Amino acid sequence: MSTLRFNAVKESLKRKPLKVKEYKRRSEVFGSNVFNETAMRQYLTKDALSGILEAVEKGKKIDRVVADHISTGMKEWAISKGATHYTHWFQPLTGATAEKHDAFFETIGDGMAIEKFGGGQLVQQEPDASSFPHGGIRNTFEARGYTAWDPTSPAFIYGTTLCIPTVFVAYTGEALDYKTPLLRALQAVDNAAVDVCKYFDKNVKKVNASLGWEQEYFLIDNALAASRPDIVLTGRTLLGHSPAKGQQLDDHYFGTIPNRAMSYMRDLENECMLLGIPVKTRHNEVAPNQFELAPIYEEANLAVDHNSLLMDVMHKVAERHSLKVLMHEKPFAGVNGSGKHNNWSLSTDTGVNLLSPGKTPMSNLQFLTFFINTIKAVQTHEELLRAAIASASNDHRLGANEAPPAIISVFIGAQLTKVLEELKTVTKGKLSPQEKTDLKLNVVGKIPEILLDNTDRNRTSPFAFTGNKFEFRAVGSTANCANPMTVLNTIVAKQLIDFKAEVDALIDKKTMKKDDAIFNVLREYIKTSKSILFEGNGYSEEWEKEAKKRGLSNNKTTPEALKVKVAKPSLELFENMGVMNKVEAQARYEIEMEEYILHIQIESRVLGDIARNHVVPTAVRYQNILIENVTGLKTIYGSKFKDFAKEQLALIEQISQHIEAINSLVTKMTDERRSLNKQTNIEKKANGYSLKVKSLFDEIRYHSDKLELMIDDELWPLTKYRELLFTK
Ligand code: ADP
Ligand code: MG
Numbered sequence: 001m002s003t004l005r006f007n008a009v010k011e012s013l014k015r016k017p018l019k020v021k022e023y024k025r026r027s028e029v030f031g032s033n034v035f036n037e038t039a040m041r042q043y044l045t046k047d048a049l050s051g052i053l054e055a056v057e058k059g060k061k062i063d064r065v066v067a068d069h070i071s072t073g074m075k076e077w078a079i080s081k082g083a084t085h086y087t088h089w090f091q092p093l094t095g096a097t098a099e100k101h102d103a104f105f106e107t108i109g110d111g112m113a114i115e116k117f118g119g120g121q122l123v124q125q126e127p128d129a130s131s132f133p134h135g136g137i138r139n140t141f142e143a144r145g146y147t148a149w150d151p152t153s154p155a156f157i158y159g160t161t162l163c164i165p166t167v168f169v170a171y172t173g174e175a176l177d178y179k180t181p182l183l184r185a186l187q188a189v190d191n192a193a194v195d196v197c198k199y200f201d202k203n204v205k206k207v208n209a210s211l212g213w214e215q216e217y218f219l220i221d222n223a224l225a226a227s228r229p230d231i232v233l234t235g236r237t238l239l240g241h242s243p244a245k246g247q248q249l250d251d252h253y254f255g256t257i258p259n260r261a262m263s264y265m266r267d268l269e270n271e272c273m274l275l276g277i278p279v280k281t282r283h284n285e286v287a288p289n290q291f292e293l294a295p296i297y298e299e300a301n302l303a304v305d306h307n308s309l310l311m312d313v314m315h316k317v318a319e320r321h322s323l324k325v326l327m328h329e330k331p332f333a334g335v336n337g338s339g340k341h342n343n344w345s346l347s348t349d350t351g352v353n354l355l356s357p358g359k360t361p362m363s364n365l366q367f368l369t370f371f372i373n374t375i376k377a378v379q380t381h382e383e384l385l386r387a388a389i390a391s392a393s394n395d396h397r398l399g400a401n402e403a404p405p406a407i408i409s410v411f412i413g414a415q416l417t418k419v420l421e422e423l424k425t426v427t428k429g430k431l432s433p434q435e436k437t438d439l440k441l442n443v444v445g446k447i448p449e450i451l452l453d454n455t456d457r458n459r460t461s462p463f464a465f466t467g468n469k470f471e472f473r474a475v476g477s478t479a480n481c482a483n484p485m486t487v488l489n490t491i492v493a494k495q496l497i498d499f500k501a502e503v504d505a506l507i508d509k510k511t512m513k514k515d516d517a518i519f520n521v522l523r524e525y526i527k528t529s530k531s532i533l534f535e536g537n538g539y540s541e542e543w544e545k546e547a548k549k550r551g552l553s554n555n556k557t558t559p560e561a562l563k564v565k566v567a568k569p570s571l572e573l574f575e576n577m578g579v580m581n582k583v584e585a586q587a588r589y590e591i592e593m594e595e596y597i598l599h600i601q602i603e604s605r606v607l608g609d610i611a612r613n614h615v616v617p618t619a620v621r622y623q624n625i626l627i628e629n630v631t632g633l634k635t636i637y638g639s640k641f642k643d644f645a646k647e648q649l650a651l652i653e654q655i656s657q658h659i660e661a662i663n664s665l666v667t668k669m670t671d672e673r674r675s676l677n678k679q680t681n682i683e684k685k686a687n688g689y690s691l692k693v694k695s696l697f698d699e700i701r702y703h704s705d706k707l708e709l710m711i712d713d714e715l716w717p718l719t720k721y722r723e724l725l726f727t728k
Pocket of ligand 1: 213
């Protein structure tokens with residue numbers, strides 16, 4: 001009997017939901033571990049407070065004296081909350097978050113000690129950068145890295161540590177993290193959008209990008225998870241036959257949340273409240289044991305930090321509940337995968353959501369301007385957007401049946417499609433007063449009503465307009481949202497700059513007024529971005545053919561998808577928009593390619609090990625039992641034994657065939673790895689891993705899953721899908 005598997009199942013069946021504290025009003029504890037404005041007002045001097053607020057609102061630099069005041073106040077606040085340590089908290093290019101804790105405690109001689117935390121320690125630190133990926137940046141410049149405080153994302157206490165959100169840069173200035181380019185992209189879109197807003201409202205001084213992510217994940221018992229070496233080492237199952245009951249019944253989605261999961265979610269939400277992460281919705285997802293958590297949207301930089309923090313907290317809270325969170329995009333074959341929809345919009349400091357129609361024709365024209373420019377940006381840079389969500393784990397999800405395909409397209413719904421059709425017929429040049437009135441009343445003016453009953457949804461679209469925001473749905477569940485958010489905001493910023501230039505050029509000719517010019521430019525955009533708009537079924541084969549005809553990219557693997565990041569136009573785009581210089585962009589490409597190779601390499605090794613050390617020996621053991629049985633039958637029945645041993649003999653043969661197939665495929669896979677590891681060209685190496693190594697996974701799995709179906713359940717060593725997915 002397979003001890004580990006059965007012990008794990010037994011263990012998991014004994015679990016009870018944990019009792020979790022319930023706050024009467026969550027709003028009362030919300031943000032209580034965050035150094036927010038309320039805390040600042042209590043702990044900071046007037047100068048310190050205004051210094052930090054101006055840094056947040058206007059991006060002003062904080063000088064050293066003020067930093068000293070801030071750090072003193074922050075330290076007092078943190079100690080009053082029980083914190084003993086502080087850390088610079090940042091997001092290196094590993095995708096995880098990093099921190100190095102230092103105690104406030106310091107000795108001052110003569111056996112005395114104090115709690116100290118100065119402005120210098122708040123503003124800047126030097127973690128050992130050599131242990132983080134840098135894609136050659138530090139080698140090139142022989143520079144060390146440092147972390148620098150990002151005052152736009154507030155400090156918070158987690159456990160007993162004061163965490164200070166920071167950027168991570170090389171001494172030569174190149175970004176070594178996800179946050180720096182994001183902040184630059186947000187600045188770019190702010191500048192560009194403010195300029196365009198001025199056509200409609202002179203009072204707009206700042207435009208913020210908003211992000212509301214929806215985090216999907218699986219929860220399984222941690223004893224069951226620990227019994228599967230593939231889950232432990234790769235975060236997903238590399239083998240395993242689909243259970244008799246899959247998700248065909250669809251009985252999980254929006255159904256009652258199982259008790260243990262419910263208690264986990266409550267606990268997690270409590271932690272989020274303290275940390276100021278405004279989580280709001282929780283529900284079951286389509287697959288068994290799959291769930292989703294979504295917050296109220298926030299300014300994009302803060303939302304990205306909150307998502308990174310959340311992913312960390314999710315794992316920590318799960319331990320208390322003897323659960324394991326599987327964040328992987330496709331932990332189980334044949335079962336829905338997990339994504340992280342990024343809901344995105346732009347809003348002004350005057351309180352207007354630029355992607356939401358307003359009350360007047362003019363504000364609706366503003367809406368149309370931002371709406372159409374976003375579509376045009378996606379049309380021009382669809383391949384770059386695809387690259388922004390590329391990862392080895394998301395490759396399993398994109399194009400699989402429940403997730404958007406690797407082809408980027410935009411869904412806007414039938415009503416807005418009609419609006420764009422009408423705008424396409426706008427007269428070239430100056431519009432007659434009659435036409436303008438007509439447009440404003442009957443086309444632009446009607447948009448709010450149209451959107452009210454616009455319930456169109458298209459689950460197959462990677463980038464969908466949903467009433468007052470775009471929803472970038474191709475993002476994977478493990479992703480750091482900074483990457484897609486950096487690209488999206490950069491391309492929209494670039495597009496808005498181009499738009500402004502074109503409109504201004506028309507206005508300058510004195511032939512057209514501002515709104516004539518805007519209509520004229522938008523009309524052309526609608527025509528030129530037609531190829532990206534798609535309302536049909538994104539899963540269908542016809543779409544793949546149609547998209548090809550339209551010239552849209554369809555990069556199915558990560559190495560194919562990432563290539564565009566280092567294409568000349570992309571490098572220039574990032575450089576010109578002040579988001580990344582060529583060195584930074586190139587470094588990121590290399591890091592992501594390396595990561596891909598490493599990922600497939602590890603999966604391949606683990607798969608080889610499990611197949612050889614778990615599956616094949618089990619198959620041999622079962623085959624021996626069958627042989628014993630057949631020999632026994634022969635002893636009893638002599639030459640007639642075959643009449644009774646037909647099935648057994650067939651099984652013995654089939655088992656041999658599967659064993660032989662597994663062994664030769666694993667050998668082939670190992671040989672491929674060995675030869676690819678000598679490859680020094682990163683592109684060739686990554687493509688080789690994709691086409692020659694990863695391509696064998698499914699074949700090996702096929703034979704193993706067949707064996708799983710044949711072999712005595714008592715002997716099978718790997719915890720089965722039905723146990724992983726249906727044990728509550
Ligand atoms: P869905 O139907 O996709 O579940 P929801 O209304 O539940 O949509 O919103 C999903 C996410 O979108 C939430 O995180 C929500 O805060 C966010 N969201 C809503 N409005 C906006 C907006 N204007 N900008 C950005 N995100 C938004
Ligand atoms: Mg959604």
